[in-house]
Amino acid sequence: MDRIRIVGGNKLAGSIPISGAKNAALPLMIASLLTDDTLTLENVPHLADVEQLIRILGNHGVDYSVNGRREKQQEGYSRTINFSARNIVDTTAPYELVSKMRASFWVIGPLLARMGEAKVSLPGGCAIGTRPVDLFLEGLQVLGADIDVDTGYVIAKTRNGRLVGNRYVFPKVSVGATHVLMMAASLAKGETVLENAAREPEIVNLADCLNAMGARISGAGTATITIDGVEALSGARVRVIPDRIETGTYAMAVAMTGGDVVLEGARADLLQTALDVISQTGAEITQTNSGIRVRRNGAGIAPVDVATAPFPAFPTDLQAQFMGLMTMAKGKSRITETIFENRFMHVQELARLGAHITLSGQTAIVDGVSKLKGAPVMATDLRASVSLVIAGLAAEGETTVNRVYHLDRGFERLEEKLSGCGAVIERISG
Template sequence: MDRIRIVGGNRLNGTIPISGAKNATLPLMIASLLTEETLTLENVPRLRDVAQLVHILGNHGVDYAVKGKRYGQDPLAGQTIHLTAGAIVDTVAPYDLVSKMRASFWVIGPLVARMGEARVSLPGGCAIGTRPVDLFIEGLEAMGADISLDQGYVIAKAPDGLKGAEYTFPKISVGATHTLLMAACLADGTTVLNNAAREPEVGDLANCLIKMGADISGVGTSTLVIKGKESLHGATHSVLPDRIEAGTYAMAVAMTGGEVMLKNGRADLLQSALDTLRDAGVTITETNEGISVARNGTALKPVDIETEPFPGFPTDLQAQFMALMTKADGVSRITETIFENRFMHVQELARLGADIQLDGQSAIVTGVDELKGAPVMATDLRASVSLVIAGLVADGETIVNRVYHLDRGFERLEEKLSRCGATIERISA
């Protein structure tokens, strides 16, 4: 199993290209199930989760093609993929596939909308809480689907098609919003989704669906109105840049010092996180090229945060910010409100010398003068990269084990960081 070796102490200077967003790419790929025609996605990151979803969609009969790289093209540039679901050959998403990636459960919406039935295994993914599927089920039932559970599978049936309905999410759920939004595009009548997630990735999916012929209003708000169509057509869509990747590298620069241009990063997608970094003493400059992040000699100030749905501070940047606060001059409180059990990185950061105490949903982080390199174990995707950030300033060598988590969500992380001066390398087993 691969590991990542880091020798801390180097400042970061240069340019890091921001990849297409993983959290947008996955629902966009699943949207290909809604049409017989080809959906072309540009700026797709090369990630393990993308490859896994290709396999899952192939199981349903989706043809997949990757546009070849041109001579001289930057290997970090996004890829273009073509997805064609001319005929759905299987409406079953089996446990051995779905259990490896939670987002693959979202196929239930397009499948039951287009085919009138779906049998999808209950999901897997990162071990950061239960993340139940009750909102998916309630929403599809509101649209007329008959839902049952059998031996770990959710079985959805709508032989006469889904019907437009009004559904109010009892709590904000990005995954359920993606799923019901896709399903509603082929429902008979108008669907209104209240208290829908406002994350940029939801808006990116909606904009792609509109290109495919869907009638959607309220994009970017908490109320989505979808007038169902008999069918959708093909389209070409470029995936928006990854705000979590941009925020992660911004925190890495804040940690090490130096100055890095996050090329193609969009500040409007992570304004809350950037404002928090400014409060910590980091210089953030928005330009036409992207986001410039710099810290030159100033001490990091402690900042309290609480994770919230967009436009608040993202839960997917909580672990990275905690790593940053281990070097702040004072005490910060980090409160996690989205997922339970998302503090598994605390004990691994402590192995590097961090001073962190847990208090219910909060972590109390007291900055230390020095972190020291040590072997650490990645527990989930975002926790993994928090250990990398800490390793960039730790004295000596840090070995991050179980880096397959990183490969699920960060494209060529060690290459991007080493280009900017970090001493970091992958060690293959």
């Protein structure tokens, strides 16, 4: 199994291109199931999760082709991909495929809306909490679906071949359930109003895509989304937004090691709260014509308290990385996780590098140390793994991060991007 070897201590300097967002690309790809026309997506990141979803969509009958295969594109660069679901050949998403990635459960929305039925295995995904699907099921029932859960599968059917628009108030904000209900309602009969909907930029990217395909959606990016259902959707060409979590991750890496890096193509409006927090730690952040410039020279890292919450607040997907940064702050910080009940798996691994962290319920109290020392570490989820990479870059000596497949789910060309800025980091195969 591959490992990442890091020799810490170098400041980062240079530029890092920000890839298309994993969490935007996945729902956009799934939206291709809604039409028999071709959906062309630009800036699709080259990631394990994208490859896995291509396999899952292929099982339903979605063909894909990659535009202009230049040499570099085969080496793991973002690509333009055409998805065509002319014929849906299977409305079942099997356990073997869905258990590997939570977002694959989201095919339930378009399959049900277009085909009137779907049988989808309950999902897997990162080990960060129980992650139930009750809101998806309740919302689809409100749109007129009959739902059964049997032998690990959700079996959903429409009553008269088509979903029917309705009002659904989410009892809790859910990104995935908002994606699914927005896709399902696009082909429903009549108007759907979703209240307390997720406001994440990835929701807006999907709504823009659906509208380009002929849907009638307004209010995406606010808590109330209105969808006026249409009979059919067509193809479109849509660009995946830059990855705000990748952006925040590299910004925190620079804030931790010191240095001066431009995050090319990054958009500050997608992660303003996180950027404000990083500024409070002492880094200087400026928007440039080409992206976001992050600098920290000399001064130490100031401790800052954060609590994760749905957008536009501080994202849970940056919590582990921020904890990495706070391990070397000059004082104590409190980091509270309010989204997932089990998202502190990085705490014991950061401790191997010399971090002082205690847990009190959903809050981690991080007592900053003046230096970390490299060690072998291993994480059980994607963002936790990258928090260890960041800490390793700042630690003295050698850190080996095991179970690299987690990183490959969500970070395109991680070693190449960081070594391009002066980090000593390499992948060791086998």
